[in-house]
Every structure is written in structure tokens, then in C-alpha cells.
Amino acid sequence: MTTGALPTESAVRAALSKVDDPEIGKPITDLGMVKSVAVNDDASVDVTVYLTTSGCPMRTEISGRVERAIADVPGVGTVRVDLDVMNDEQRTELRKKLRGDKAEPVIPFAQPGSLTRVYAVASGKGGVGKSSVTVNLATALAERGLSVGVLDADIYGHSVPRMLGSDAKPTQVERMIMPPISHGVRFISIGQFTDGNTPVTWRGPMLHRALQQFLADVYWGDLDILLLDLPPGTGDVAISIAQLIPGAE
């Protein structure tokens, strides 16, 4: 049993404002994910949290974070976390909040004033260590506290998911793709959209469209660094990247 005054609802909400959504990296209170908060007479707290999608792979992680944050509020007894799922309207609201109200997704890294440094790791040859360098650099920079993303642009021979040791699939909220995170690095790869190790044959325009989607439809958040793991050679991918992000180094 607890002693003294009951915790206030505002104290509970303040604790919730410190809980980040694991995929989006912003407080759940800012994302419209808190459906209800109730402090009961016995000092127990009931909270209902909206998930963005019903199949959200982060559901356990989210309830755990919420439960721990509330349990830390002085005076709180039992904590019950219920989950609900956003409706289409709420998802649209969320997308607008994150992306602005633009009809067509834009590539944030190609906008003037973008603070993200984009580095393309390239070489004419295959098997020389491009992917190894990309992944090691990414995890090392993330370890230093930078916000890092990796785009596996080697759509013929993707290897980033394997090197990052994760076969997680991205979640999709409306037209936004939430990249999985491994070793502190957000990453997206065509390997997350195909079954097993199926090699993918791409024609120029399709490939350009795929890269454009990876850059514009993926919610990368505010990255310090985006690393692009390019396929060998100086073909279509390199040309597309140069067109899509002229500032890439």
C-alpha cells in the first residue's frame, strides 16, 4: 500500500512525456499515442496507449516502457497498461505531424538546410569491403551518440541486414516506412521486402523509384549521418543517388 496523497494525473502524464516511441524516437504524448490516463482511489493507474498499427512489433517494448515510467511516479500502486490501435484518421494526423502536410513525400536530405551528412560508400569492384565499412562505420558513429541511418542501396546483393544481425521487418504507417533499428542504427534494405535471399532483377526506372521511396517514404527521423551502401560499379544506382541527393559525398 502507498501512503500519503494520491499521485496526480498530471504527474503521470509528465512521466509519459518522457517515454519515446522506440521506432519514431519522439515522446508518445507528442505523437497522440496516449488514449487515456486514470488514477484510481487505490493509487493504481490505468493507461491506454494507441499503437500505430495492430501488428506493431514494438508492442511489448512500448507497454514495458510505459509501465516502468509510471511505476516510478511517487505514490503509484499497480500499473495497468492497455493497448489500442489508431484509426485511419489518427494515423493521418500522426503522418502530418511527422512529415508535414505535403501531398508527395520529399527527400529530407535533398532539402536546403538539411543537417544530415550523406556519405555514399562506393567502389568499382565487388567484394572489397564496402558493406563491411558501411556497417562498421555506422555502428561506431552510433556508439558515439550520433543518430545514424544506413540505406542498403545494393539492391542486387543486399547484405546490410545480415551484417547488422537483424531480420526485422519495417512497420508501415500510412505511406511512412519505419526502419528497424539494430546496434543503434536505423536501416532499410530491399532484403526486408523480399522473401529469403531471392535475388532481385531491376530495371533502371524501377530501381530509381525504389531508391526514391527509401529516401522519401522511410521515416529516418533527424539523422546526423546517412550512409549509403552502394552496389559495385558506376551504374544506375550511383546515377540515381547523384540525382536524388546532389549533396551526397
Ligand SMILES: Nc1ncnc2c1ncn2[C@@H]1O[C@H](COP(=O)(O)OP(=O)(O)O)[C@@H](O)[C@H]1O
Ligand atoms: N578489411 C577486411 N579485411 C579482410 N576481409 C574483409 C575486410 N573487409 C571485408 N572483408 C571481407 O570481404 C568480403 C566482402 O566484403 P563486403 O563488405 O561484403 O564487400 P562489398 O560490399 O564491397 O562487396 C566479406 O567476406 C568480408 O567479410
Ligand SMILES: [Mg+2]
Ligand atoms: Mg556490399
